[in-house]
Amino acid sequence: MYIYQKKIQPKNIAAKITSALCLICGAVLLILAQSGYIAIPILAQLFGLSLWVASIYIASSYLLRNYTYSVQANNRKGENFNLSETYDFVVYENRGKKSIKVCHIELKDVTLIREITPENKKDSSNERKNIKRFVYNTQFAASQKIEILANISGEDYSVTVTYDEKLFSVLQRIYQNNPLY
Numbered sequence: 001m002y003i004y005q006k007k008i009q010p011k012n013i014a015a016k017i018t019s020a021l022c023l024i025c026g027a028v029l030l031i032l033a034q035s036g037y038i039a040i041p042i043l044a045q046l047f048g049l050s051l052w053v054a055s056i057y058i059a060s061s062y063l064l065r066n067y068t069y070s071v072q073a074n075n076r077k078g079e080n081f082n083l084s085e086t087y088d089f090v091v092y093e094n095r096g097k098k099s100i101k102v103c104h105i106e107l108k109d110v111t112l113i114r115e116i117t118p119e120n121k122k123d124s125s126n127e128r129k130n131i132k133r134f135v136y137n138t139q140f141a142a143s144q145k146i147e148i149l150a151n152i153s154g155e156d157y158s159v160t161v162t163y164d165e166k167l168f169s170v171l172q173r174i175y176q177n178n179p180l181y
Contacts, residue, residue: 003087004170005070007094008138008162015062015140019055026051062140068092068099069136069161071170074106087174089148091136091161103136103159105150112149113175115168116160131156138162146171 029048033041070090089110091103114120137145137160144163148171149156161167 003071003073003174004167005068005072006164006167007066007068008164009066012062012138012140015058018140019058019063022051022055022058026055058140062138064095066094066138067102067136067162068094069164069167071107071167071174089159089171091159093136103134105148105152105157105159107171107174109150109152110148110175111151111156112147113168113171114147115163116145116147118143131158133158133160135160136162 026048029044029051032038033044033048038044068091070092072088072090074086074088087107089103089105089107090101092099093102131149132155134157139145139162142162146161146163146168148159148161150159151157
């Protein structure tokens with residue numbers, strides 16, 4: 001049963017502009033390298049190809065993929081075999097018509113849920129150095145994100161997702177053991 005589900009579509013004007021600029025500048029450098037106007041053409045070719053690679057990376061990471069975030073009740077029995085419901089946070093990566101589950105966290109394993117803003121971004125990166133990080137964010141240079149910290153089987157994980165007010169509220173209420181309704 002889904003408590004909350006939201007498909008996040010990329011609306012990245014900055015990513016579109018950056019990708020297009022990298023593609024155009026790379027093409028200009030490659031043309032100039034072949035025309036003889038540049039003294040060391042190999043450097044221009046390498047830089048032009050690097051810009052093309054950056055353009056493809058930005059397009060594939062921020063423009064061609066989107067995510068569906070869901071908070072759902074699971075009906076598995078808990079550690080003490082009680083029948084109370086627990087909740088899972090699941091992330092699906094959507095590319096075209098394919099949808100693949102890329103993240104599944106039982107919310108009982110979560111140690112912290114917080115909003116990352118420009119003001120507290122430096123604090124969060126300095127606190128934990130030895131942690132496995134996963135980013136499922138469709139916003140290029142987003143100012144707000146949600147960070148979910150979990151300890152699963154003794155290992156620390158950080159999952160960063162696109163900020164959504166309702167998703168943050170639902171996750172906070174479950175994390176603080178408050179009723180959803």
